[in-house]
Amino acid sequence: xxxxSASTPIPTPTPSPMxxxxxxxxxxxxLIVAMLLAxxxxxxxxxxxxx
Amino acid sequence: xxxxxSLPRAESTNPLLNALRIVPGVLLLAGIGYAGKIxxxxxxxxxxxxxxxxxxxxxxxxxxxxxxxxxxxxxxPKLFQPGIATYEFWLKxxxxxxxxxxxxxxxxxxxxxxxxxxxxxxxxxxxLMTLLGRLFKLKPKLTSLLAIGSAVCGxxxxxxxxxxxxxxxxxxxxxxxxxxxxxxxxxxxxxAIAHGLHMNDVSYGMWAGLGVxxxxxxxxxxxxxxxxxxxxxxxxxxxxxxxxxxxxLAYALYWAGKGQAETVTNKAAFLWKKFPxxxxxxxxxxxxxxxxxxxxxxxTSLGNLSKWAFxxxxxxxxxxxxxxxMSKQGLRPFIVGALGEVLIACLTLGLVIxxxxxxxx
Numbered sequence: 001x002x003x004x005s006a007s008t009p010i011p012t013p014t015p016s017p018m019x020x021x022x023x024x025x026x027x028x029x030x031l032i033v034a035m036l037l038a039x040x041x042x043x044x045x046x047x048x049x050x051x
Numbered sequence: 052x053x054x055x056x057s058l059p060r061a062e063s064t065n066p067l068l069n070a071l072r073i074v075p076g077v078l079l080l081a082g083i084g085y086a087g088k089i090x091x092x093x094x095x096x097x098x099x100x101x102x103x104x105x106x107x108x109x110x111x112x113x114x115x116x117x118x119x120x121x122x123x124x125x126x127x128p129k130l131f132q133p134g135i136a137t138y139e140f141w142l143k144x145x146x147x148x149x150x151x152x153x154x155x156x157x158x159x160x161x162x163x164x165x166x167x168x169x170x171x172x173x174x175x176x177x178x179l180m181t182l183l184g185r186l187f188k189l190k191p192k193l194t195s196l197l198a199i200g201s202a203v204c205g206x207x208x209x210x211x212x213x214x215x216x217x218x219x220x221x222x223x224x225x226x227x228x229x230x231x232x233x234x235x236x237x238x239x240x241x242x243a244i245a246h247g248l249h250m251n252d253v254s255y256g257m258w259a260g261l262g263v264x265x266x267x268x269x270x271x272x273x274x275x276x277x278x279x280x281x282x283x284x285x286x287x288x289x290x291x292x293x294x295x296x297x298x299x300l301a302y303a304l305y306w307a308g309k310g311q312a313e314t315v316t317n318k319a320a321f322l323w324k325k326f327p328x329x330x331x332x333x334x335x336x337x338x339x340x341x342x343x344x345x346x347x348x349x350x351t352s353l354g355n356l357s358k359w360a361f362x363x364x365x366x367x368x369x370x371x372x373x374x375x376x377m378s379k380q381g382l383r384p385f386i387v388g389a390l391g392e393v394l395i396a397c398l399t400l401g402l403v404i405x406x407x408x409x410x411x412x
Contacts (some may be wrong), residue, residue, distance in 0.1 A: 026140050026329075027329045030143035030144045031329060034144055037356055039105070039355060046356070
């Protein structure tokens with residue numbers, strides 16, 4: 001084993017952002033925005049939304 | 052389902068700056084989704100004008116395909132990443148708003164049937180994946196993650212379980228990659244099989260909701276068949292998602308009993324923490340429509356807003372599917388996942404066909 005390879009630290013896997021539990025606060029955002037949109041539709045701020 | 056979502060997490064102390072960070076990616080999602088919508092109309096109109104027998108390719112498939120091509124051929128600049136990661140937010144927003152298109156009676160009838168089928172599906176999936184994991188000598192916690200991911204709701208369930216059973220990041224990445232790769236495959240196989248079997252919209256939607264693991268892919272697989280099938284797929288998948296807390300709690304208790312995870316002290320708080328709250332929003336919206344809070348035109352508007360939200364989701368599904376990254380994750384977890392998924396797809400298909408014969412879906 002060369003000196004260089006001996007001194008090189010063994011790479012450890014970098015934790016992917018996908019493996020972090022962070023999706024659950026999204027529910028609150030989705031609920032708030034959905035309710036705001038529902039209010040906007042109810043009070044005709046958004047009228048006849050096309051598709 | 053979950054990914055590196057930047058929207059609710061403050062990366063900077065300035066909220067305006069955080070909001071601005073997602074703008075380029077959201078515009079990209081909207082651009083791809085809208086291009087899919089334009090392609091659907093223009094390709095179909097062109098084929099019709101030339102009297103070609105061309106299959107109707109929905110905007111869902113176009114949006115996913117454009118996203119797939121971009122993410123697998125170009126290096127997407129970092130500038131777009133925070134906005135692309137919001138695709139899960141659009142998915143949840145779309146599901147809550149879709150509640151407006153469900154009559155409460157339908158939710159109770161179809162939800163009741165799907166709840167029964169979900170219990171059977173979860174039991175079969177957990178047993179099958181555990182057996183395959185042992186046969187292929189996978190690490191026990193990786194087997195647990197694959198079992199939870201395939202039984203409940205894909206990536207979200209794996210992420211929820213990771214902390215609860217104290218699994219490695221590496222195991223979680225393997226399980227997520229396997230579930231995502233198989234979810235991408237199901238987008239093309241599920242509709243093709245259903246067309247071959249001449250399944251009706253409700254039966255197919257139920258099958259997509261039960262058989263496809265990740266919520267975004269399950270919704271897309273349903274919408275690829277028809278609008279009605281997409282609605283039922285959302286209902287069945289949402290029912291399945293609601294079970295996440297119970298399954299993760301069971302695994303947390305199992306691993307804590309072995310001394311390899313933290314003990315769960317307050318089970319009710321644990322269940323509430325893991326429960327997907329957007330399911331409540333979906334039910335609330337359906338109830339509001341049931342109590343005639345909205346006029347018929349307003350219900351149509353809410354349904355259309357839901358479709359716009361899903362449009363961004365489908366573009367995100369294509370953009371975050373990187374085939375090169377998935378191929379790096381190793382073969383054994385993928386084989387176990389693939390074998391399990393094929394068997395679960397067959398079993399859930401059998402369940403849905405039986406339910407159709409008994410209850411007439």
